Amino acid sequence: MSQGSQTRVLEIDGLRRAFGGLVAVNDLGFSVEQGEIMGLLGPNGSGKTTALNLISGVLRPDAGTIRLMGQDIAGLASYRIARLGLARTFQLVRVLDGMDCRENIKAGLAFQKPHLPAAEAELRIDTLLHRVGLAGHDLRLAANLTYIDRKRLELARALAAKPRLLLLDEWLAGLNPSELAIGIDLIRSLKADGITIVLVEHVMAAVRALCDRCIVMSSGRKIADGATADVLSDAAVVKAYLGGVVADA
Amino acid sequence: MSTRTAGLGALALAALALLALVPRLGNAYYLALAISLLQYTVLATAWGLFSGPTRYVSLATTAFFGVGAYTVAVLGEILPWPLVLLIAAALGAIVAAIVGLSTLRLSGVYFVIFTFGLTELIRQLVVWFEVNKSRVLGRYVFVNITQADIYWQLLALTAAVFLLGWLIARSRLGFALRVIGEDETVAKHCGINTTFAKVALFTISATIMTLVGAIMAPRWTYIEPSIAFNSMISFQVLIMALLGGAHRLWGPVLGAVPLTLLFELLSARFPNTFTIILGCIFLLIVYMLPRGVAGLFEKLSTTSAGKTTQRVAT
Ligand SMILES: Nc1ncnc2c1ncn2[C@@H]1O[C@H](COP(=O)(O)OP(=O)(O)OP(=O)(O)O)[C@@H](O)[C@H]1O
Ligand SMILES: [Mg+2]
Numbered sequence: 001m002s003q004g005s006q007t008r009v010l011e012i013d014g015l016r017r018a019f020g021g022l023v024a025v026n027d028l029g030f031s032v033e034q035g036e037i038m039g040l041l042g043p044n045g046s047g048k049t050t051a052l053n054l055i056s057g058v059l060r061p062d063a064g065t066i067r068l069m070g071q072d073i074a075g076l077a078s079y080r081i082a083r084l085g086l087a088r089t090f091q092l093v094r095v096l097d098g099m100d101c102r103e104n105i106k107a108g109l110a111f112q113k114p115h116l117p118a119a120e121a122e123l124r125i126d127t128l129l130h131r132v133g134l135a136g137h138d139l140r141l142a143a144n145l146t147y148i149d150r151k152r153l154e155l156a157r158a159l160a161a162k163p164r165l166l167l168l169d170e171w172l173a174g175l176n177p178s179e180l181a182i183g184i185d186l187i188r189s190l191k192a193d194g195i196t197i198v199l200v201e202h203v204m205a206a207v208r209a210l211c212d213r214c215i216v217m218s219s220g221r222k223i224a225d226g227a228t229a230d231v232l233s234d235a236a237v238v239k240a241y242l243g244g245v246v247a248d249a
Numbered sequence: 250m251s252t253r254t255a256g257l258g259a260l261a262l263a264a265l266a267l268l269a270l271v272p273r274l275g276n277a278y279y280l281a282l283a284i285s286l287l288q289y290t291v292l293a294t295a296w297g298l299f300s301g302p303t304r305y306v307s308l309a310t311t312a313f314f315g316v317g318a319y320t321v322a323v324l325g326e327i328l329p330w331p332l333v334l335l336i337a338a339a340l341g342a343i344v345a346a347i348v349g350l351s352t353l354r355l356s357g358v359y360f361v362i363f364t365f366g367l368t369e370l371i372r373q374l375v376v377w378f379e380v381n382k383s384r385v386l387g388r389y390v391f392v393n394i395t396q397a398d399i400y401w402q403l404l405a406l407t408a409a410v411f412l413l414g415w416l417i418a419r420s421r422l423g424f425a426l427r428v429i430g431e432d433e434t435v436a437k438h439c440g441i442n443t444t445f446a447k448v449a450l451f452t453i454s455a456t457i458m459t460l461v462g463a464i465m466a467p468r469w470t471y472i473e474p475s476i477a478f479n480s481m482i483s484f485q486v487l488i489m490a491l492l493g494g495a496h497r498l499w500g501p502v503l504g505a506v507p508l509t510l511l512f513e514l515l516s517a518r519f520p521n522t523f524t525i526i527l528g529c530i531f532l533l534i535v536y537m538l539p540r541g542v543a544g545l546f547e548k549l550s551t552t553s554a555g556k557t558t559q560r561v562a563t
Contacts, residue, residue: 056438057437058434077437077442078434078437078438079436079437079438079439079440079441079442079443082437082438082439082440083440087438088438090434094432094434094435095435096428096431096432096435097431098427098430098431099427099428099431103424106424107424107428107435107436107439108439110421110424110425110439111421111425111439111440111441112440113440115421157435157439161439161440
């Protein structure tokens with residue numbers, strides 16, 4: 001293994017997935033370095049969520065390789081990929097409605113190997129509840145949480161496994177300005193922990209504040225890849241976003 | 250908590266000791282009724298073990314029950330009884346594992362239909378085998394097992410199924426099944442091998458059902474496929490578990506006891522309209538008690554708890 005591939009958390013090459021005649025992800029390739037926050041941008045329907053689904057094993061790629069910490073995970077079952085250190089949140093928030101907040105977080109860490117001793121697991125759950133701003137909500141049923149609290153809980157569940165790579169699918173969408181500021185700080189603090197993050201986001205303020213680097217997709221293809229400021233001023237990107245929404249934001 | 254567990258355990262043991270005395274009453278009718286009650290209690294509880302947390306509705310109860318009963322019909326006279334039970338359990342487990350691996354990817358209504366079809370398939374296989382290979386249409390069950398023996402075996406199995414259910418609920422497997430029931434995609438992303446977890450629990454539940462069939466077989470002196478594979482059992486067990494509430498270990502028994510008594514009464518009084526009444530009861534349950542009797546108890550206790558907190562708050 002070369003020096004480069006050891007710090008490269010995610011490396012994707014020639015990734016492709018079609019639904020019938022629609023090629024949702026087309027010859028996609030990019031890589032993410034250890035500790036980086038990478039933005040995955042693109043207009044609606046450009047294939048961002050599909051790309052995340054391919055990486056986390058919800059969907060099988062038609063072609064291409066996906067390397068997580070150097071290991072090819074393309075086509076592997078989701079649970080195996082999860083155990084290799086990948087966690088994610090979903091565009092439409094998914095929490096376990098019939099369980100309380102503690103159990104939701106416990107679900108995230110109980111099936112990782114090696115198994116944590118019970119006392120240590122409880123301690124980590126406490127820490128995570130506190131960290132995402134749900135301290136004191138231990139026994140509240142997830143179904144009874146507000147929208148932002150559901151998002152917080154989903155993130156806590158994803159973090160419970162101490163992932164090497166975290167995929168966030170529009171985790172900041174639908175938050176009001178003050179919640180957004182809290183959310184941005186929270187994600188930034190994850191970077192300090194050494195978690196590598198791929199972030200799908202339409203909120204440009206958040207992208208500017210968080211992402212070291214961005215790639216932009218349009219109709220399944222990658223049309224830009226580079227430092228955030230450069231990518232957002234790229235002519236092709238502005239055009240893809242129909243009349244420069246990016247430039248305004 | 251642990252004192253409460255110990256208390257419950259002692260209570261359960263006492264109940265078990267009391268129930269073990271039923272055959273001593275010397276009343277054949279009560280013994281037969283008690284056997285029916287235990288039979289459906291075990292079947293419904295075993296059904297809930299898998300279907301409660303996963304919310305997969307299985308109509309395969311009859312298939313496994315029948316496999317157990319037929320194992321006894323074929324091997325009962327040849328082998329010692331404990332060995333017959335062991336073989337029945339193993340057969341049930343193997344069938345369940347194969348069925349589980351091939352069907353638990355199906356979701357919702359497809360799974361229901363498949364499990365229903367499975368019963369018919371196994372029944373037809375048995376018929377085909379008996380007619381073409383062994384050249385008999387039915388078999389006599391001559392084993393040295395009394396009604397009291399059947400009762401005690403079922404009682405032991407009842408105790409075992411509750412103990413097992415209690416252990417599973419506190420295990421990682423039990424938690425995994427609950428997460429799967431909530432959201433299978435999330436479960437996978439939490440690192441749960443969902444196929445393994447579902448097949449494991451399906452197999453455990455089916456093995457118990459198979460044992461019930463095996464233990465019950467000596468009750469009939471003559472067995473043929475339509476007796477052993479009576480699909481009514483699947484529906485009755487489903488209704489009982491849903492009435493009681495399959496999301497709790499102690500839920501299905503709350504449905505099994507009253508409905509066994511009711512079915513006993515109805516099938517004796519109205520043998521012809523029995524199925525219609527069964528259907529109506531099913532509709533009533535689904536409309537009025539979506540979470541079963543267990544859910545009703547929970548709701549009552551939380552609303553009274555809610556009132557208390559309200560009073561505290563104001
Ligand atoms: N399971 C599926 N079956 C068929 N088509 C799909 C499926 N998933 C996605 N698509 C299609 O693939 C294309 C890309 O969808 P995708 O959800 O990846 O876009 P996106 O970039 O995440 O968009 P958005 O910003 O709206 O979330 C869309 O045209 C979508 O309709
Ligand atoms: Mg999307």
